[in-house]
Structures are given as structure tokens and as C-alpha cells.
Amino acid sequence: MKRAFFSGVLFASISCTSYAQSVTLYGIVDTGVEFVNHVGASSQKLVRMPGNSGLVPSRWGLRGVEDLGGGLQAIFVLENGFNTRGGDLGQGGRLFGRQSWVGLSNSWGTLSFGRQYTMTAFALVDNEIAGPAMYSLGSLDNYLPNTRADNSVSYKGRFGPFTIGAMYSLGRDSAGTGNSPGQGTCAGQVAGDFQQCKNLSALLRYDTPHFGAAASYEEQRGGQNAAFNFFDGVAPAPLGRSGKDIRTQLNAYTKWGGLKFDAGWIGRRVEPGEGGPASVRSDLYFAGVSYLITPAFQIDSEGFRIINQQHDTRATMAMLRGSYFLSKRTLAYVQAAYLMNSTRAAYTVSTGGAGATPGTGMNQFGAMAGLQHSF
Numbered sequence: 235m236k237r238a239f240f241s242g243v244l245f246a247s248i249s250c251t252s253y254a255q256s257v258t259l260y261g262i263v264d265t266g267v268e269f270v271n272h273v274g275a276s277s278q279k280l281v282r283m284p285g286n287s288g289l290v291p292s293r294w295g296l297r298g299v300e301d302l303g304g305g306l307q308a309i310f311v312l313e314n315g316f317n318t319r320g321g322d323l324g325q326g327g328r329l330f331g332r333q334s335w336v337g338l339s340n341s342w343g344t345l346s347f348g349r350q351y352t353m354t355a356f357a358l359v360d361n362e363i364a365g366p367a368m369y370s371l372g373s374l375d376n377y378l379p380n381t382r383a384d385n386s387v388s389y390k391g392r393f394g395p396f397t398i399g400a401m402y403s404l405g406r407d408s409a410g411t412g413n414s415p416g417q418g419t420c421a422g423q424v425a426g427d428f429q430q431c432k433n434l435s436a437l438l439r440y441d442t443p444h445f446g447a448a449a450s451y452e453e454q455r456g457g458q459n460a461a462f463n464f465f466d467g468v469a470p471a472p473l474g475r476s477g478k479d480i481r482t483q484l485n486a487y488t489k490w491g492g493l494k495f496d497a498g499w500i501g502r503r504v505e506p507g508e509g510g511p512a513s514v515r516s517d518l519y520f521a522g523v524s525y526l527i528t529p530a531f532q533i534d535s536e537g538f539r540i541i542n543q544q545h546d547t548r549a550t551m552a553m554l555r556g557s558y559f560l561s562k563r564t565l566a567y568v569q570a571a572y573l574m575n576s577t578r579a580a581y582t583v584s585t586g587g588a589g590a591t592p593g594t595g596m597n598q599f600g601a602m603a604g605l606q607h608s609f
Contacts, residue, residue: 255299255300255301256298256299256300257296257297257298258296258297258298259294259295259296259609260294260295260296260297260608260609261292261293261294261295261608261609262290262291262292262293262294262606262607262608262609263292263318263606263607263608263609264287264288264289264290264291264292264318264604264605264606264607265283265284265288265292265318265319265604265605266283266284266288266567266602266603266604266605267281267282267283267602267603267604268280268281268282268283268284268368268584268586268600268601268602269281269600269601269602270282270583270584270590270598270599270600271598271599271600272592272593272596272597272598272599273589273590273591273592273598274591274592274593275593275594276593277592277593277596280589280590282586282587282589283318283319284319284368284584284586284587284602285317285319285320285586285587285588286315286317286324286585286586286587287366287367287368287379287585287586288367288368288567288602288604288606289365289367289368289555289557289565289567289569289604289606290365290366290367290606291315291324291332291366291379292315292316292317292318293313293314293315293316293332294313294314294316295311295312295313295314295330295332295333296310296311296312296313297309297310297311298310298311302338304340305340305341306338306339306340307338307339307340308336308337308338309336309337309338309339309344309346310335310336310337311333311334311335312330312333312334313330313332313333313334314329314330314331314332315328315331315332325380325382325411326409326411326412326413327411328409328411330349331349331382332382333348333349333350333351333382334348334349335347335348335349335350335386335388336348337388342391343389343390343391343392344388344389344390344391345387345388345389346387346388346389347386347387347388348384348386349382349383349384349385349386350382350383350386350388350401351381351382352381352382352383352386352401352433352435352452353399353400353401353435353436353437353450353451353452354378354381354435354450354452354481354483355381355382356390356397356399356437356439356448356450357437357439357448357449357450357483357485358371358378358448358483358485360441360446360487361446361447361448361485361486361487361496361498362485362496362498362520362522362536363494363496363522363523363524363534363535363536364520364522364534364536364553364555366378366379367553367555367569368569368571368584368585368586368600368602369551369553369555369569369570369571369583369584369585369600369602370536370553370585371500371518371520371538372585373538373551373571373573373581373582373583373584373585374465374518374538374540374549374551374581375464375465375500375502375516375518375540376414376415376416376463376465376585377414377415377416377417377481378500379585380413380414380415381414381452382413382414383401383403383406383413383433384403384405384406384407384408384409384413385403385404385405385406385408385422385423386401386402386403386404386406386433387401387402387403388400388401388402389401390437395440395441395442396438396439396440397437397438397439397440397441398437398438398439399436399437400434400435400436400437401433401434401435401436402432402433402434403422403432403433403434404422404423404432405420405421405422405423405430405431405432406420406422406431406432406433406454407419407420407421407422407431408421408422408423409421415463415465416461416462416463416465416470417454417460417461417462417463417473418459418460418461418470418472418473419459419460420454420456420457420458420459420460420473421457422457424457424458427457427475429455429475429476430455430456430457430458430475431455431456431457431460432454432455433452433453433454433455434452434453435450435451435452435453436450436451436452437449437450438450444488444489444490445486445487445488445489446486446487446488447484447485447486447487448483448484448485448486449482449483449484450481450482450483451480451481451482451483452480452481453478453479453480454473454478454479454480455475455477455478456472456473456474456475456476456477456478456479456506456507457473457475458475460472460473460474460477461473462477462479462504462506462514464502464504464514464516464542464545464547465581465582466540466542466545466547466549466579466580466581467547467578467579467580467581467591467594468545468547471506471510471511472506472509472510473504473506473507473510474506474507474508474509474510475507475508476507476508477504477505477506477507477508477510478503478504478505478507479502479504480502480503480504480505481500481501481502482500482501482502482503483498483499483500483501484498484499485497485498485499485520486498491526492525492526492527492532493523493524493525493526494523494524494525495521495522495523496520496521496522496523496524496536497519497520497521497522498519498520498521499517499518499519499520500517500518501515501516501517501518502515502516502517502518503515512544513544514542514544514545515542515543515544516540516541516542517540517541518538518539518540519538519539519540520536520537520538520539521536521537522534522535522536522537522553523535523536529559530558530559531556531557531558531559532556532557532559533554533555533556533557534553534554534555534556534557535552535553535554535555536552536553537550537551537552537553538550538551538552538553539551540581545578545579546576546578547575547576547578547579547580547581548575548576548579549573549574549575549576549579549581550573550574551571551572551573551574551581551583552571552572553569553570553571554569554570554571555567555568555569555570556568556569563607563608563609564605564606564607564608565605565606566603566604566605566606567603567604567605567606568601568602568603568604569601569602569604570599570600570601570602571583571599571600571601572597572598572599573597573598573599573600574597575592575594575595575596575597575598576595577594577595578594578595579594579595580592580593580594580595580596582598583598583599583600584600586602
């Protein structure tokens with residue numbers, strides 16, 4: 235009996251090892267201390283540990299690959315987002331709120347299913363210098379660091395210098411906790427209503443050693459409890475069942491050695507649908523430069539400008555950041571930004587959580603010193 239038992243355990247462990255060919259644990263822990271001025275109508279000062287970001291949001295994840303033969307691989311990613319200052323879960327309390335998907339991959343590309351990034355994210359990654367940092371595109375459009383959708387089917391493939399991709403979501407917020415800031419809840423997958431809460435996006439990229447460009451299109455459909463927000467101080471409004479929230483993007487970069495330049499445009503158009511307000515548009519422009527001064531020290535700078543004619547709101551923001559690499563996995567950084575609001579606007583300089591919005595028409599300064607470790 236004992237020999238049979240231990241033989242069974244040994245066989246099971248060998249079988250599990252053969253199927254779990256490669257599983258990698260990875261993550262980033264990133265936080266620091268931030269100062270923000272002109273908070274609220276009374277123009278208060280705020281010193282805090284931000285809730286959800288520094289240079290990048292903290293996360294840990296599991297990535298798995300199994301060779302199925304003939305060049306075909308089974309792959310998966312489970313990625314958890316958390317707030318370092320308190321250890322609480324991000325993305326509305328989801329266990330794997332950043333990514334949760336499984337797929338198949340070969341030389342023709344990757345087909346995957348689950349909670350995934352939309353093609354808007356893949357158009358920005360590596361092409362835009364600020365990234366998902368505290369002072370970035372997210373200060374003017376807080377959806378951009380949160381471009382994910384539940385219940386999605388995605389394809390992405392690279393052919394020479396070109397990358398193409400497309401994604402379709404049957405319901406972008408299946409957890410009902412809010413898929414990203416300002417969207418309300420839009421679970422979708424409602425019997426007899428195929429269009430509600432759908433999300434579709436497409437991507438075309440071109441990358442060479444010294445130059446690259448990308449274009450993307452993303453369309454979010456409205457539904458029950460869905461909303462849209464331009465993050466400019468105007469309150470969120472309902473996005474009806476026939477409504478559409480559309481973002482179109484063009485960007486490009488060039489790099490030579492340790493020097494890199496980028497520039498881009500993101501146009502947004504919201505058609506609120508039945509019973510909603512009139513259509514609203516915005517144009518968001520960005521341009522920046524990054525320079526690796528020494529192997530251990532890098533400096534980044536980027537400027538941003540957003541215009542919303544229907545709301546009569548505009549903002550201009552400049553960001554400067556220095557990073558010192560203590561090792562391959564650990565870096566210390568200091569970043570700062572100054573944001574200028576128009577008379578009717580209330581964009582906030584910081585994406586570090588609620589409570590930092592300025593009074594209407596106020597300019598705002600933010601600065602942060604932090605530490606990041608990856609594993």
C-alpha cells in the first residue's frame with residue numbers, strides 16, 4: 235500500500251512537471267512620497283503616498299508557456315495589481331485585475347481569451363516616453379493607463395517590421411466593479427441585447443531599430459449604468475445603449491543610441507446615445523524626449539496639451555523625470571510636473587488616486603520621489 239501510494243505521488247509530480255513546461259513569477263513594487271499643491275477650491279497642499287502608481291503601477295504575475303509541438307505554444311498570463319502603500323488590491327478589488335487570459339501562439343501570431351489590454355495600450359507601449367507614470371497622459375485622460383476589457387477575444391501578430399492586432403469584447407466589465415475610472419459599470423452579455431457594453435479595437439504598428447509609428451482605433455459601446463468622463467471637472471454623464479466612446483490614435487518615435495524622441499495625437503469622440511447630452515470631442519497631443527546620459531542615469535521630459543471645445547476646457551502640462559539605476563532591478567527616481575488649466579477646467583496633475591483635484595481654473599504642481607524594484 236505504501237509503495238503504491240508513493241508511486242502514485244511520484245507519477246503525479248512527474249506528470250505535472252511535464253505539462254507545466256515553463257511558469258515564471260514576476261512583478262514590480264513601486265512607490266514613494268508625493269507633494270501636490272492647489273488641491274480643492276480652498277487651494278490646499280497635499281503630501282501623501284499615492285495609491286496606485288509611481289513610475290508604473292505595482293503588480294505581480296504568473297506567465298506560463300507550454301510547447302505543444304509543430305511551433306504551437308499554449309500560453310497564459312495572470313497579473314495582479316496592488317497598491318503598495320496599503321497592500322490592497324487594485325482594479326476594483328479584482329484578484330487578477332490587470333490581466334487574466336489564456337491563448338495559443340505560433341509564427342502567425344497569438345490568439346487569446348480573457349481580460350486583456352485593448353489595442354490602444356499596444357499602440358502606446360514603447361512609443362510614448364512618460365508611460366503609465368504619475369504625471370503622464372493619464373493626468374488628462376485617466377482611461378489611457380487602464381485600457382483593458384473583460385470577456386475579450388484578441389489577436390496580435392508581428393510580420394517583419396509590422397504588427398497588426400484586433401480585439402473584441404462581449405462585455406467589458408463582467409465583474410461590475412467599474413472597468414476603469416469614469417466609465418461607470420457596463421457588464422454587457424445581456425440576453426436579447428447583443429450590442430450593450432461591447433468594446434472593439436484595432437492596431438497597426440511599424441518598428442525598425444531607429445524609427446517606429448503606430449495607429450489604433452478603439453470603440454466602447456454604451457449600456458445600462460455606463461458613463462463617460464473627460465476628467466476636466468465636468469461631471470460624468472450616462473453613455474446610453476446606442477452610445478459610443480471612440481478614441482483614435484497616431485504616434486511616432488525615433489531613437490539613436492541613448493536618445494529618443496516621440497510625438498502623437500489621441501482624438502476622442504463621444505456620442506452619448508438616447509437621452510444623453512450632445513456629442514463631445516477632445517484632442518490630446520504629446521511630444522517628448524528621453525536621454526540615457528550614463529548607463530546608470532536617465533532623464534525624461536514630455537509635454538501634453540488637451541483641447542475640449544464643447545466643454546470649453548483646455549490644459550497644458552510639462553513633465554520632467556530623472557531615474558538612477560542602483561542595479562538592473564532597482565532604481566530610484568524623482569519626477570515633477572506643472573499643469574495649467576483654462577478658466578473652466580479642473581484637470582489634475584496627479585494620477586495617484588482621488589483627493590488631488592484642483593479648484594476650477596487653478597494651475598497645479600506635483601512632485602514625487604520614489605523607489606522601484608522588479609523581480
